Amino acid sequence: MAATTEVEKKNLEEEAEQVVNPWEVSSKGKIDYDKLIDRFGCQKLDDALISRLERLTSRTPHVFLRRRVFFAHRDFAEILDAYERGDKFYLYTGRGPSSESLHLGHLIPFMFTKYLQDVFKVPLVIQLTDDEKFFWKNLTVEECRRLARENAKDIIACGFDISKTFIFSDFNYVGGSFYKNMCEVASRVTYNQAVGIFGFAGEDHIGKVSFPPVQAVPSFPSSFPHLFSGKENLRCLIPCAIDQDPYFRMTRDVAPRMGFNKPALIESLFFPALQVFLCCKTCYFIKLIKSY
Amino acid sequence: MAATTEVEKKNLEEEAEQVVNPWEVSSKGKIDYDKLIDRFGCQKLDDALISRLERLTSRTPHVFLRRRVFFAHRDFAEILDAYERGDKFYLYTGRGPSSESLHLGHLIPFMFTKYLQDVFKVPLVIQLTDDEKFFWKNLTVEECRRLARENAKDIIACGFDISKTFIFSDFNYVGGSFYKNMCEVASRVTYNQAVGIFGFAGEDHIGKVSFPPVQAVPSFPSSFPHLFSGKENLRCLIPCAIDQDPYFRMTRDVAPRMGFNKPALIESLFFPALQVFLCCKTCYFIKLIKSY
Numbered sequence: 001m002a003a004t005t006e007v008e009k010k011n012l013e014e015e016a017e018q019v020v021n022p023w024e025v026s027s028k029g030k031i032d033y034d035k036l037i038d039r040f041g042c043q044k045l046d047d048a049l050i051s052r053l054e055r056l057t058s059r060t061p062h063v064f065l066r067r068r069v070f071f072a073h074r075d076f077a078e079i080l081d082a083y084e085r086g087d088k089f090y091l092y093t094g095r096g097p098s099s100e101s102l103h104l105g106h107l108i109p110f111m112f113t114k115y116l117q118d119v120f121k122v123p124l125v126i127q128l129t130d131d132e133k134f135f136w137k138n139l140t141v142e143e144c145r146r147l148a149r150e151n152a153k154d155i156i157a158c159g160f161d162i163s164k165t166f167i168f169s170d171f172n173y174v175g176g177s178f179y180k181n182m183c184e185v186a187s188r189v190t191y192n193q194a195v196g197i198f199g200f201a202g203e204d205h206i207g208k209v210s211f212p213p214v215q216a217v218p219s220f221p222s223s224f225p226h227l228f229s230g231k232e233n234l235r236c237l238i239p240c241a242i243d244q245d246p247y248f249r250m251t252r253d254v255a256p257r258m259g260f261n262k263p264a265l266i267e268s269l270f271f272p273a274l275q276v277f278l279c280c281k282t283c284y285f286i287k288l289i290k291s292y
Numbered sequence: 293m294a295a296t297t298e299v300e301k302k303n304l305e306e307e308a309e310q311v312v313n314p315w316e317v318s319s320k321g322k323i324d325y326d327k328l329i330d331r332f333g334c335q336k337l338d339d340a341l342i343s344r345l346e347r348l349t350s351r352t353p354h355v356f357l358r359r360r361v362f363f364a365h366r367d368f369a370e371i372l373d374a375y376e377r378g379d380k381f382y383l384y385t386g387r388g389p390s391s392e393s394l395h396l397g398h399l400i401p402f403m404f405t406k407y408l409q410d411v412f413k414v415p416l417v418i419q420l421t422d423d424e425k426f427f428w429k430n431l432t433v434e435e436c437r438r439l440a441r442e443n444a445k446d447i448i449a450c451g452f453d454i455s456k457t458f459i460f461s462d463f464n465y466v467g468g469s470f471y472k473n474m475c476e477v478a479s480r481v482t483y484n485q486a487v488g489i490f491g492f493a494g495e496d497h498i499g500k501v502s503f504p505p506v507q508a509v510p511s512f513p514s515s516f517p518h519l520f521s522g523k524e525n526l527r528c529l530i531p532c533a534i535d536q537d538p539y540f541r542m543t544r545d546v547a548p549r550m551g552f553n554k555p556a557l558i559e560s561l562f563f564p565a566l567q568v569f570l571c572c573k574t575c576y577f578i579k580l581i582k583s584y
Contacts, residue, residue, distance in 0.1 A: 131475050141472045171475075175467020180433045183423050183463075186499030191483070194498050206486050207478030210502035 020243050021199065023136055025270055033071060033242070033269055040245045042072045042267060049073075052080055057119040064112045064268065072242055074252065075264035079237045083120060089235035090228070091116055092218045092263065094127035095155065097147035098137055102154040108268055110158045113239045116266075123164045123227060126155060127218050131170040135207040145171055166227055170214055178223045181258075185213035188254045197246050215244075216251040219263035236263040241270060312535050313491065315428055317562055325363060325534070325561055332537045334364045334559060341365075344372055349411040356404045356560065364534055366544065367556035371529045375412060381527040382520070383408055384510045384555065386419035387447065389439035390429055394446040400560055402450045405531045408558075415456045415519060418447060419510050423462040427499040437463055458519055462506055470515045473550075477505035480546045489538050507536075508543040511555035528555040533562060 018027035020036060037044055045068065054061050064070050082089055093113045095106065102110075117124050128151060130144040139147075148169045155167060174182070191209065194200055200209055219236045221228035228234055238248060245267060252262040310319035312328060329336055337360065346353050356362050374381055385405045387398065394402075409416050420443060422436035431439075440461045447459060466474070483501065486492055492501055511528045513520035520526055530540060537559060544554040 131471070134475055135479055141476065171472050172468065174471045176464065179423070179466045179471075180463050183426055183499055184433065186502055187427055187497050189498050190495050191492065191498055191501060192494040195494070200483065202484040202487070203482050205479050206481050206483055206501050206505070207475055209483060209498050210478055210505075213498070213502075 021246060022243055025243055031270060036242055037072050040072075040242065040249065042074045042242075042245060042265065043076075045071050045073050045076070045266070049077060049080075052077075056080060056084060059119050062112060062115040064108065064115075068269075069108060070112060070239070070266050070268045072267040073265055074248070074267075075262065076237070076266050079235060079264045082235055087235070088122070088231070089120075089237055089264075090122050090221065091120075091124040092127070092236050092238050093124070093240060094129055094215070094218070095151055096129045096132050096136075097144060097151040098133050098139075100147060100150050102151060105270070107154075107158070109239050109241060110155055112266075112268070114158050114160055116237070116239060117161055117164065121161075121164075124160060124166070125218050125224060125227070126160075126165065126167040127215070128152060128167065128169045129215060131174070131214060132211055135205070135211055141171065145169060166224065174214065177225045178217060181217035181220055181223045182213040184258050185216045185251070185254050186210070188257055189213070189250060193250075197250050212247055212250055215247045216254065219248070219251050219255065220258070220260045222260075232259075233261065235261050238263050238265045240265065240267060242267040243270070313538060314535055317535055323562065328534055329364050332364075332534065332541065334366045334534075334537060334557065335368075337363050337365050337368070337558070341369060341372075344369075348372060348376060351411050354404060354407040356400065356407075360561075361400060362404060362531070362558050362560045364559040365557055366540070366559075367554065368529070368558050371527060371556045374527055379527070380414070380523070381412075381529055381556075382414050382513065383412075383416040384419070384528050384530050385416070385532060386421055386507070386510070387443055388421045388424050388428075389436060389443040390425050390431075392439060392442050394443060397562070399446075399450070401531050401533065402447055404558075404560070406450050406452055408529070408531060409453055409456065413453075413456075416452060416458070417510050417516060417519070418452075418457065418459040419507070420444060420459065420461045421507060423466070423506060424503055427497070427503055433463065437461060458516065466506065469517045470509060473509040473512055473515045474505040476550050477508045477543070477546050478502070480549055481505070481542060485542075489542050504539055504542055507539045508546065511540070511543050511547065512550070512552045514552075525553065527553050530555050530557045532557065532559060534559040535562070 018031055018035070019025065020031070025031070034044075045065070050061050050065050053065070079089055091113055093109050095102070113124060116122070128148040130141075130148040133139060133147065134141055134144045137144075148171075152167055189212070194209055194212065198208075198212065217223045219238065221234040221236070222232050240248075245265070248263060248265055255262045310323060310327070311317065312323070317323070326336075337357070342353050342357050345357070371381055383405055385401050387394070405416060408414070420440040422433075422440040425431060425439065426433055426436045440463075444459055481504070486501055486504065490500075490504065509515045511530065513526040513528070514524050532540075537557070540555060540557055547554045
């Protein structure tokens, strides 16, 4: 985790200007995404990579790529290498269910993930982190589970390939192989490292400290024995907003020490705040598309 | 957790003389059990309580009570009150599987728990903390699970009522209702409190910080919906060695804030180191019994 420490120093210096972590996104001015890329240590998604994706999939790249809503990545080129060789991979994305229904910002990773599943024809796991919302929001377990079920309906409506998609709630699914991998990850991350990555304080409850391994392990195929048995080398690609990067920086650090591949990432910017009057949901969508 | 803080101050002062926690027991001289009672804030098991137990159960108290191997408790009188009123309770004990087979010291809580199950005719849950051993010992998950299975055989050989006994491995069982309760506990304990109780350091991995809720929640009937559905008020009695007290101090602090009963405890001293030559397993046992 030594490399992370350097990265985290910069993090602290810039923290005054803009705060971006899995639980808070705020900035004095506009979010400086180039600074974020630099601070997190991921790569910019460039024209060459998008052209290569177009060539390999014989499909116009998704509007979120053309407009650079997904603008950063980790090892996305390696996923394309794997695809070109005919090697398999799978997708992992998720949702922290904190409200009853998904708004357009929430839908961005899912709309994009649907495109990835369409063009690559790969399996997809979708994690509903009802436990995370329980730890961070003032909600009961039952309320978090209810929101997870509600959100699942909106996610299903995106039209994923049902023969290739597994949606699960942490409260329902954690245990067995998933819990084993959680323990493997947890045993490789010190409290000091977790503080460096996530900024925990002594007054934070231990649920927060315990959570990062829960979000890490869907990156490893062995967490899903009913889906990927005997395919422990299957690579994983994670489409997500860039605020989730800290979880996967930790995951990528730990993965090789567990004998697993590092997950690859493709990362979006945040949904822009809309300044316009919205007369109906359709206008809202049209204005959004126009603004790209 | 304010009461604990006071207790923990004494803890630190006496730490130099004797160290007793779930992972280490050492002392410059003999273990001073009275000091331990004072430091942990539990109660001494006195003649009156043992006589009352004898009266209520119409059975000679177990030799471990007569010889004060079990010497301390928390709320044991309330368990007897409940029994006298005809209220139900259940037993919870466990084992961290760190070796292939159990020695006599390991068997003490199980032999005593068998007696408690015999005289009270109550359900019993036995937790095999294979995850704890994974976090604290240099063993693989698979090795910890194997040791858990091996240890289960020795535990079964104690002769528990199979219609009333549930033995489970954390790696197999954690999830669902159990995981929900873990999250409920974790959200009520800060990292600073955990440091006060367990003495974690920043260099410790986060698996250690995550573990105490795992050992806490078998104290709550709702962690076992297939056993205790609709009996959320069922009281729990935990026979264990006194080094496990910190886990349950934390559990008892959290329980009422979750709307559950505090578990009661009945706590043993440590198995005395034997100084004699042991010609065979039978002699070993005879010498042990004689030494009481």
